[in-house]
Amino acid sequence: MLRKGITESFGAAIHALSASQLTDGVINRSKRMMLDTLGVGLLGTRTAVFNKALKYSQLLTSEHRSSIWGRSEISLPPYYAAFVNGIAVHSMDFDDTWHPATHPSGAVLPALLALVETLPSRPSGLDLLLAFNVGIEVQGRLMRFSREAYNIPERFHPPSVVGVMGSAAASAKLLGLSPSQCRHALAIAASSAGAPLANAATQTKPLHIGNAARRGLEAALLAQIGLEGNPAILDMDSGLGVYYNDYSPSAMPVCASGDFRWILEDQDVAFKRIPAHLAMHWLVDAALEARAELQETAWTFDLSQIQRVTLRVPPSKYINCPLPTTEHQARHSFQFNACSALLDNRVTVASFDQARINRPALKELLSKVQVETPADNQPSFDKMYCEVQIETAQGQSCTARCNTFYGHWRKPLSQEDLVEKFSANASSVLCTEGVEGVIDVVENIEKVTEGSVLGSYLRMTSNTHEQMYLTRIL
């Protein structure tokens, strides 16, 4: 099969795609993604990992400064703003997930917002929206270069493979690079791709998104000043193909002026209601349902009467953690999420506090959990299910199964619920004006004349929160 010119086609497409090709469906979906990403990022600025990265990045100074979400006093060079904001977005595993599986928005939005604040050309909201979608589209295309990518990964963490490419494409778009420069941005970015899965479920995982954002941005900037890489980077097995076991790239269609079929049109993302790995969402829904059933059938619901909890889940080693000790492990633990749901009748942001993780009652319940991986449960976010069976000492047994959780692409969050998630997250650091400002700007982004206005709202912190924060670190 002749694979000539795939990279070239990508370079051409990134260069040529125009706002007129954005469909309503895509505009709507991508705005939802932007809003969710911002909220999740704002919340994430309160995490330890974010603060470590921030302290580190403050080693640098620059004349170019971009906003740090949720901070009114600090700004950083765009590269580091993209880095720390990207980390914030993924710090709690609360950001969007796509199919085939990756976290697309966190790799792209922080880079674009950092860039938009420094460009003399002053891109509009529509420019921003277009560039965002270019970055998403490129990621979606690259994920489809491999059958392996359709399943929950085992080798490379997908955002580290396609995320940096998406960021490079989006940044190249916003910078207005030529087709050739766009190609080289992709080539340079490829040399920054690929982080092993072993760092998922650790404090370093958020850096995978932070790094994708910043290194893609850097690749585009380097391409802008003339750095060149391999112009056939996507065509070659020894190019992007090195990150896959099966690699079958295909060209992007020519999109000079006609209609363009965006992947986002056909395949929506999932937004999370729980700051944990996507698979946990099926499990929590099933656990809550089983719990409700037990409560109904038993005269008194007493957790101590639970003898055994059986979880039927897809096989995936890195989310099978029977006794998590850190918050990062807890977010990647079938067992933990099921038990939290059973114990508290809900799983929220607060469920992953260290104090909650250490609860004796939780540990006791964890010791009663068994995990099964039925043969018909495929490790794919499009096909998996989760089942929870609770057995009591009295001999009762309640089983519930979830095939599609609320927030999955088959059952998307309503606009109200999405905005509510954003508000709850953003209010943890922004004042009301900031929260409402962001909602308003994103809602109407295609009419906003200056994209950088978003940054100004992201800096409108609530005084109490910032003071609380400052006292805590001193």
Place this chain on the structure above:
Amino acid sequence: MLSVLQKTIRPVQVVRGVHQSAVQVLKQPAPEDTVTGSFGRFISEIQPQHLSPVVLQRSKRMVLDSIGVGLIGSTTDVFELALQHCQHMYAPDYISSVYGRRDVRLSPTLAAFVNGVATHSMDFDDTWHPATHPSGAVLPAVLALSDMMPASRRPSGLDFLLAFNVGIEIQGRLMRFSNEARNIPKRFHPPTVVGPMGSAAACARLLSLDPSQCSHALAIAASLAGAPMANAATQCKPLHIGNASRLGLEAALLASRGLEASPLVLDAVAGVAGFNAFYEDYVPQPLDSPHDGRAFLLEEQDMGLQGSALPAHLGCTGWQMLQLLSISFLWEVSPDQVRTSCSESHYSKYINRPFPESEHEARHSFQFNACSALLDGEVTVQSFTPAAMSRPELHALLSRVRLEHPHDNPANFNLMYGEVQVTLVGGDILRGRCDTFYGHWRNPLTNESLRKKFRSNAEVVLPSEKVERLVEVVDKLDRLGDCRDLLSQLQ
């Protein structure tokens, strides 16, 4: 209970439909039982007295060569581009020196970046076996970090040299985790796989991190490792070393602030790839504690340093040059006398380029290097200028080259050979063969030759007093009280 410590790794049974009680599933192994933990411990606990005289000597040669190559590399386009990028993006931070640029200082990671780019910009830097370019990934980071440390905490020359050797050692060990690594690579460019790890290790050592922090530095670096071979022979390749250097430094700095990553990143855990994501076959080995008296790899396996005439990919250069030089010298061949020229070398796609278009491609072209040597009687830095590359007589010669790959010539820097056969118009056939070029680890450059190469590189950007002082300082590095003497001579 599943133990992860073992010399051969047995895969964990993938659970399918089997009951698994929570308490029976594997617990986290203790750090002392993991390969990752053993690396962390080694980096943290190794002391200067563990450096043998041979290792001291070899590593000082590497430091000297690397600096020289970096200095001349600071005259390249790619370097200029990387530097401009850093300067435009960031204000001058007056901290770490940039090779050969008197008035320029950058933040430590960016200094490591541009100096790393300089080092690899002409493919002139050292090569080891199994194949990687170890020094360029480590030295710039260690230099930048030293510049960053306050005067009271600045390392001595010996501390510096120890950190450097830790960075080299870690890379050597990691290369040995895989049989595939012994051959010329196809998938990931090795400096991008092991380079960041070496840099992280060296910097962790210089920062005196504890064993756990050293392990985390490695794990954080692993998430920054890996670039595809397709970008070799492009202008992007030098950034592979630049990035290795800066990202490893960054990983160490993040670890010093308490960032944590996987404690099993070097161990093989079935179903979740760690560092083995970058390998096809992976057999990790723990590092012995320094107290067990184990030698550094550099003791057993020396470095390949390219002679001053050969700024190009190792596979193209040394071997063929010697044959052709001998042919030219003996027979005084002129280009129009050549009917065909047949080059026999190992099979490696990325250095087989019949008509290279850029300087980077030319450095990765058997054919180009062979013809340059035939034409000029030598291959030097000048051979890769645009003027030299566009000569009609060179093109004429290139069109008459045929490349063959005999089965007995493996794609391996330790075993390959190069052979050239030139058929003249008159029918005469001239042949030359080289098994071990001068500068190969089996036939190392003498100290004199090494210094000559250094001087000719460094003098392009530094005044001769500084050049001489550098030679002196590196020679006495292990006895230097404050490495500032080294740092101040680089620009």
